Amino acid sequence: MPTSDVITWATTGVVADAAALLSDRDVLYSGAARATGLDDPLELRLAAEGDRIPVCLRRCALDRQLAGAEQGIPALRKWTAYGSTALRVQAAPECWIHARDWIHDSAGAEFERLFVSAMARQGIGEHARPSQVTPDDEIRISRAMLLLDELVPEIAASVLPFVHQIVVLDSPIPSLYLTQVPETVFVSAATVHGDTLGLADALLHESLHEKMAVLRLTRRLMRPVYTDEHSARVLLPWSLAYATPRWFNAGRVICAAHVYVHLAVLHATALRAGHPERTGCDPQTVRRRLTTAVERGGFLLGSLELDSVRREFGPDGLVLHRELTRMLAVLRDALPAGLVGNLQTWQATSQPEVHT
Amino acid sequence: MNYKLAEGIQYRPLSIRGRFLVFTTTPVRVLQIDAGSVLLLKLFESGLIGDELVARYAQLRKKDVLDARRELAHRARDLAGAGLLEELPAPAPPRALSRQGIPVREEA
Structure with a gap:
């Protein structure tokens, strides 16, 4: 990896x-x-x-x-x-x-x-x-x-x-x-x-x-008249425990997915490589970070499949979604079975386009 | 094809084949368009209008005139919507003239 x-x-x-x-x-x-x-x-x-x-x-x-x-x-x-x-x-x-x-x-x-x-x-x-x-x-x-x-x-x-x-x-x-x-x-x-x-x-x-x-x-990541303010939004399920649950617009969802998928690659590699003396952290910490990145990346990419969110994207945004989804799928296949079996999944909830 | 170009149009090709950035100066605007739209804007720049423009576009894009006319109408509408072309007022219909060439008075 x-x-x-x-x-x-x-x-x-x-x-x-x-x-x-x-x-x-x-x-x-x-x-x-x-x-x-x-x-x-x-x-x-x-x-x-x-x-x-x-x-x-x-x-x-x-x-x-x-x-x-x-x-x-x-x-x-x-x-x-x-x-x-x-x-x-x-x-x-x-x-x-x-x-x-x-x-x-x-x-x-x-x-x-x-x-x-x-x-x-x-x-x-x-x-x-x-x-x-x-x-x-x-x-x-x-x-x-x-x-x-x-x-x-x-x-x-x-x-x-x-x-x-x-x-x-x-x-x-x-x-x-x-x-x-x-x-x-x-x-x-x-x-x-x-x-x-x-x-x-x-x-x-x-x-x-x-x-x-x-x-x-x-x-052309987003559709021509896309704006963050009027975009369909997705509720982040892990934010439900926060004082104010967070809703991300479509642009922010793909930004976050882009980050989490790459971080999953980093932590999967670190877990496999070991070397706690170089990473400065124990395998449990790396495993926890990897789990967070895979779970959240998976949720965000899944939420981009919702029609109300998907239609916010332009052709290159759809390509990016496809490439990130492929990356995460290959990465999940290479994870230890014990880790994959314990991954949390959420159902995406969206709020359609906001009209003001 | 009753349009004119927005002010200060210039183009820069992107690393992706067939895509360009287009800039206007009043107001300052940056948009991404494809090669077909750049061609249409360039034909406007060269002063071509009407059937001549359609014929030249059809020739360059290797299309028949009917297809070219349909495509151009669609492209021009999109470019006008994006502020790269400005729609001109439709030309006034020719006024009726008397046999002597004097305009006929129009009834209110």
């Missing part, structure tokens, strides 16, 4: 080929720059060797222009490149990911203001603040990257190039990504100081969201 088929589905084709997606992203932003009169991010491609942040910032500016205005966002991000420790991702030698210390650089205040405003809009602003990155953090993040390279090298090479910086947060939320701060993964200090496989899981999880963001930009 992973088998060659799983690797093929996860890394090639219209919905998974990282090189094609990144190239199409560049095509999109170059065209958008010409249409809007803003600077083309590609002009900085060579100048920004080793640090892709200025290029990312130009893409941010274009995102905002294409979104049709400021919509309550106070200002364009004006921060520029600054010193940081670059972590070479062995799985993708052309990709450097930077552990950012936003507390101790001149751009930190501007960034933090934007970051906090984005978080506040989601109602979690007060629960997350950038934390000082220590040399120990950097070692731990490097170790997690190397573990990804060891366990799922092809998948890591196909996902990590979508991320350019890692920010450590002082937060109870284990990890997160923000569409307003693209190509960036946020992990909590607790996650960084937890087991290596847990940190690798968080980095892969959030990087997959960044890959999905490019998929949504450059592929």
Whole structure:
């Protein structure tokens, strides 16, 4: 595990080929720059060797222009490149990911203001603040990257190039990504100081969201007039125990399925490989995480079969659903019988398209 | 085919064969379209209209004229719906003229 088929589905084709997606992203932003009169991010491609942040910032500016205005966002991000420790991702030698210390650089205040405003809009602003990155953090993040390279090298090479910086947060939320701060993964200090496989899981999880963001930009994932606000929604059965049960729109369901199926591959590989001294966790923990990923991935993919949800997708969304379903089926077939026999299943409940 | 192009149309091919991104400037918009729609927009750009446009499209797509006309009507409606084409007001019917070429007064 992973088998060659799983690797093929996860890394090639219209919905998974990282090189094609990144190239199409560049095509999109170059065209958008010409249409809007803003600077083309590609002009900085060579100048920004080793640090892709200025290029990312130009893409941010274009995102905002294409979104049709400021919509309550106070200002364009004006921060520029600054010193940081670059972590070479062995799985993708052309990709450097930077552990950012936003507390101790001149751009930190501007960034933090934007970051906090984005978080506040989601109602979690007060629960997350950038934390000082220590040399120990950097070692731990490097170790997690190397573990990804060891366990799922092809998948890591196909996902990590979508991320350019890692920010450590002082937060109870284990990890997160923000569409307003693209190509960036946020992990909590607790996650960084937890087991290596847990940190690798968080980095892969959030990087997959960044890959999905490019998929949504450059592929026909959803039907032409789809909006998150008006989409059919699916109740997450594992959230029934939460204070507020969670409903996911169709776009979010496929994003979550994309994450869980890949995490299932990671944990299935880790379970088979063993090496608790490298993963930092015992087999029971790996088994529990694998079970969660397989159960939730299976539920989400199943819920995408519902007519009311399925019709929200465009042709590439349907291809992605098919590829993820195939991946999970092959993965389940390779799991230990004792684990498969105890998997929980749920019946999907959907709420049809919301009309306002 | 009574349409005109939206402003600032430009195209960029994607890595997927036959798919393009199309950009307009007023308003700024990005959409994904297929090669047939790009061809239609380019024919509009070249100034072709009416039967000439249909004939050229049919020739380039290797279709018969009837099929081409049906396909173009469908594509044009979709492109107009997406804001890439603007529908022009239908031309006024020719006014009746007297034998001397003087417009005939229309009754209210």
